[in-house]
Amino acid sequence: MKSIAVFCGSNFGSSIAYRDAAQDLGHQLTARKIKLIYGGTQKGLMSVLADAVLKSGGEVHGVITTKLHQLGHAHPALKKLEVLRSMRERKARMIELADAFIALPGGLGTLEELFEVAALVQLGEHNKPCGVINVQGFYDPLQAMLNKAIQEEFMKPDHRNMIEIQSCAADLLEALSKWNVPASNKWID
Ligand code: AMP
Numbered sequence: 001m002k003s004i005a006v007f008c009g010s011n012f013g014s015s016i017a018y019r020d021a022a023q024d025l026g027h028q029l030t031a032r033k034i035k036l037i038y039g040g041t042q043k044g045l046m047s048v049l050a051d052a053v054l055k056s057g058g059e060v061h062g063v064i065t066t067k068l069h070q071l072g073h074a075h076p077a078l079k080k081l082e083v084l085r086s087m088r089e090r091k092a093r094m095i096e097l098a099d100a101f102i103a104l105p106g107g108l109g110t111l112e113e114l115f116e117v118a119a120l121v122q123l124g125e126h127n128k129p130c131g132v133i134n135v136q137g138f139y140d141p142l143q144a145m146l147n148k149a150i151q152e153e154f155m156k157p158d159h160r161n162m163i164e165i166q167s168c169a170a171d172l173l174e175a176l177s178k179w180n181v182p183a184s185n186k187w188i189d
Helices: 016-031 044-055 066-070 087-097 108-122 140-151 157-161 169-177
Strands: 003-007 035-038 060-065 080-084 100-103 130-133 163-166
Touching: 003 087, 003 108, 016 035, 016 044, 016 169, 035 044, 035 087, 044 060, 060 066, 060 087, 066 080, 080 087, 087 108, 100 108, 100 169, 108 130, 108 157, 130 169, 140 157, 157 163, 163 169
Parallel strands: 003 035, 003 100, 035 060, 060 080, 100 130, 130 163
Antiparallel strands: none
């Protein structure tokens, strides 16, 4: 894995543990010489993550929309920043640039991006690994929701299991490096 796209809150969240986790992930990426691909902003956890990579000497590639750029959200210290017209173009570009995807805690934007990359694997559109850092059990309800979807026969366990869930960055990076594309297709006979 040479580059990883990280999705995370454009707010900081209520607990210092979220900032610590973003910082830790940033340091782990730099230590492994993995380039960070992210939303290019100076807002919330996204800025904590980008700052951690930049301060530890790592590489950051931001991909932001024209609208957010005009609002002054772009991180001022980025050497590499692409400005694209829409969120759709921006997400497609991030998927193209990254070898894997990680979600830290976040809100609708983070959840939507995580589910998009996972749903695309399920449909065979790409075969890049994805996972979440389950800071203080933040993603436990997501696991419960996926279990419900399996129980009600809307998805297969393989497609829940392909979303790696680990409590720290080092364990998640290790799991993503061993990830295999799910063997089964999406549909339940
Ligand atoms: P949320 O979790 O709702 O705060 O949304 C965060 C996710 O949406 C990030 O992973 C970004 O990709 C995208 N996003 C939200 N706000 C911004 C912003 N100000 N600048 C760039 N991307 C953003």
